[in-house]
Amino acid sequence: MVERLKEIWLDAKQMRDERGLTLIELLVVVVILGIIAAIAVVAIGGLIENSRKDAVVSDAKQLVSAAKLYTSSNPIQAGESIILGINEGGNEIKSTAVSTDVPVRKESLSKYIDEMKDSLNSDAEYKDSYVLVKESAGKYTYTVTLTSKKSTNTYFEKKDPSDLKRSAVEVK
DSSP, X not given: OXXXXXXXXXXXXXXXXXXXXXHHHHHHHHHHHHHHHXXXXXXXXXXXXXXXXXXXXXXXXXXXXXXXXXXXXSOOOTTOEEEEEEEETTEEOOOOOOOSSOSSEEEEOTTTOSOOEETTTTTEEOSEEEEEEEEETTEEEEEEEEEOSSTTEEOEEEEOGGGOOGGGOEEO
């Protein structure tokens, strides 16, 4: 019994000797967490903008892929040029018939692409989203145009598919 009382006395004495955090220690912890949070917010903000730019590059590459699918199933005549896309000048591209009067034929890629939204402009539609395909000596060349309705954003205007990079996308 005496042994048990000694154990209880020692436990009680240890509890009296242990103190909680002081106000200064608590303030130091809060300041450190605030600094870490401020650094994280800046880093995350840059990641979000980069991911939106990547979405624009992905949309441009998707246009090229859809144009390649179209040309593989609908061969283009020798020397012909064709605009394949979703929008041109803010208006939906409508298919035009093959004619000698029209210098550049147009075809919609809506069968190949469900929708394409500008991630850097509140998911609005692009002003221009098309690929100009030219046939020359049995080879196709693809030129991408992807522009925003926002005049401060510049994306791709008459660019080769190899030039579709995040660094080319500018947001002001």
